[in-house]
Amino acid sequence: MITLAEFLPQHLQANNLPKELGSVLQSVVTACIDINSQVRLGALAGVLGEAGSGNVQGENQKKLDVIANDLLIQTLKSDNNVAGIASEEEDTFVACNDSGGYLVLFDPLDGSSNIDVNISVGTIFSILAKPEGELNTESFLQKGRDQVASGYVLYGPQTQLVFTLKHGVFVFTLDQNNAFIKTLENPSIPAQTKEFAINMSNQRHWFPPMQQYIAELLAGDTGIRSKNYNMRWVASMVAEIHRILMRGGVFMYPQDARDPQKPGKLRLMYEANPLSLIFEQAGGASGNAIENMLDIKPQGLHQRVSVIMGSREEVEYVHRLHQST
Numbered sequence: 001m002i003t004l005a006e007f008l009p010q011h012l013q014a015n016n017l018p019k020e021l022g023s024v025l026q027s028v029v030t031a032c033i034d035i036n037s038q039v040r041l042g043a044l045a046g047v048l049g050e051a052g053s054g055n056v057q058g059e060n061q062k063k064l065d066v067i068a069n070d071l072l073i074q075t076l077k078s079d080n081n082v083a084g085i086a087s088e089e090e091d092t093f094v095a096c097n098d099s100g101g102y103l104v105l106f107d108p109l110d111g112s113s114n115i116d117v118n119i120s121v122g123t124i125f126s127i128l129a130k131p132e133g134e135l136n137t138e139s140f141l142q143k144g145r146d147q148v149a150s151g152y153v154l155y156g157p158q159t160q161l162v163f164t165l166k167h168g169v170f171v172f173t174l175d176q177n178n179a180f181i182k183t184l185e186n187p188s189i190p191a192q193t194k195e196f197a198i199n200m201s202n203q204r205h206w207f208p209p210m211q212q213y214i215a216e217l218l219a220g221d222t223g224i225r226s227k228n229y230n231m232r233w234v235a236s237m238v239a240e241i242h243r244i245l246m247r248g249g250v251f252m253y254p255q256d257a258r259d260p261q262k263p264g265k266l267r268l269m270y271e272a273n274p275l276s277l278i279f280e281q282a283g284g285a286s287g288n289a290i291e292n293m294l295d296i297k298p299q300g301l302h303q304r305v306s307v308i309m310g311s312r313e314e315v316e317y318v319h320r321l322h323q324s325t
Contacts, residue, residue: 004029004161004172004180015167020081021127024102025149027082028125029161031075032153033178035068035109035123039155064115065089068108068123076104083130086140086301088270093301095135102148103128103140105301107270110152111236120156122238126274140269140301144294150274154242162245164281169245187245189284193311195249197232197240205256209289209321237266241275241309245282250310252318254289264288264306268298272305285315289322 008022069089076082076096083100086093088107104127111121127149128142151163159174160183169187172180196217203214220228232249234240240251255264266272276286276293286293286309296305308318 002182004182007170007172007182011165011167011170015165017165017167018101020101021148021165023079023081024076024104024127025151025163025165027075027079028072028104028106028123028127028151029153029180031072032123032161033174034071034075035064036153036155036159036174038064038067038071039115039121064121065109065112072106072108072123084135084139086269088267088302093135093137093140101130103130105140105269105274107267110238110271111234114234114236119234120154120236120239120242122152122154122156122236122242124150124152124238124271124274126150126269126277137301141298143297144268144273144276147273147277150277152238152241152275152278154238156239156242160242162242162278164278166277166281169278169281187282189245189279189282189311190248191283191312193248193250193314194227195230195232195244195247196252196314197234197244197249198252198254199233199235200231202256205258206254207257209318209325210252210254213318213321237271237275241279244284244310245278248311250308250314250318252309253307255306262304264304266305266307268293268296268303268305269301272307272309276309279309283312284310285312286310287315287319289318 012019012022069087073094076085080097081100081102082096082104084093084095084103086105106125108123109121110124114121126147129148131139149165154160161172161180163170171184173183175181216223216225217229244251253266272293279286288306289308308315
């Protein structure tokens with residue numbers, strides 16, 4: 001068994017990556033270990049329920065949303081290699097250290113609506129190289145393909161860290177001593193699948209290509225896809241994505257007709273981009289039904305997108321349906 005502390009220097013050296021990048025990743029992980037302790041205590045520590053505040057998107061915050069956000073900000077600010085951070089919970093970016101070479105973006109607690117019912121939640125993060133010049137919002141607005149690292153920590157029956165430094169995907173599991181131990185290297189997402197994840201309660205609002213796609217899946221072996229599909233829906237993106245990484249599938253949160261000017265619900269910078277980088281490294285695919293997610297030029301820190309990601313065959317099929325209309 002090899003710990004993250006042992007693995008990381010070896011991986012950085014083998015792939016000619018700067019040790020400063022390893023420091024930033026380790027800082028994220030340190031904060032997530034603290035977040036894990038809070039999640040595990042839950043009601044025993046009085047950290048469940050609403051915080052009585054809202055984030056920049058106007059969504060109600062849970063107490064653990066605020067706690068997780070504060071822990072990440074405090075820990076990353078103390079790392080001299082971090083120049084700035086951006087959080088789903090903050091209005092704008094937070095400047096950290098003038099000498100830092102990296103930017104960190106994160107969703108501190110994805111799926112937090114599930115906290116009070118003890119369903120898996122997680123932290124998603126993205127690491128970018130800081131461009132030269134003064135730190136500003138534009139510094140963060142880099143395409144997903146330009147990420148130097150990304151990952152997530154899943155707080156589930158086991159607490160697991162999944163990350164990529166663009167040289168494979170690695171899975172570490174937290175042991176009883178709060179050390180992450182490598183348990184899987186380079187998982188591969190099957191190109192084909194018989195499993196999909198989507199919120200079916202929104203079906204009547206979807207645009208025609210997505211309506212057609214889901215109708216084909218539901219038709220099973222009596223339809224043109226000629227096979228039966230199973231549906232899964234946890235309503236926690238990290239949990240959905242982890243399942244697909246482990247055994248295949250496709251996750252979708254499409255645009256719908258309730259607000260045609262709103263391109264989607266999920267955030268490009270904090271959710272879609274970091275998870276898309278992991279999926280691409282694992283042989284999967286990701287897009288917004290029109291273009292590859294990692295090729296989208298961000299227009300704002302809190303930009304929303306439609307998301308289709310998972311097994312390559314299904315993602316490409318959905319894209320073809322949208323392009324033919």
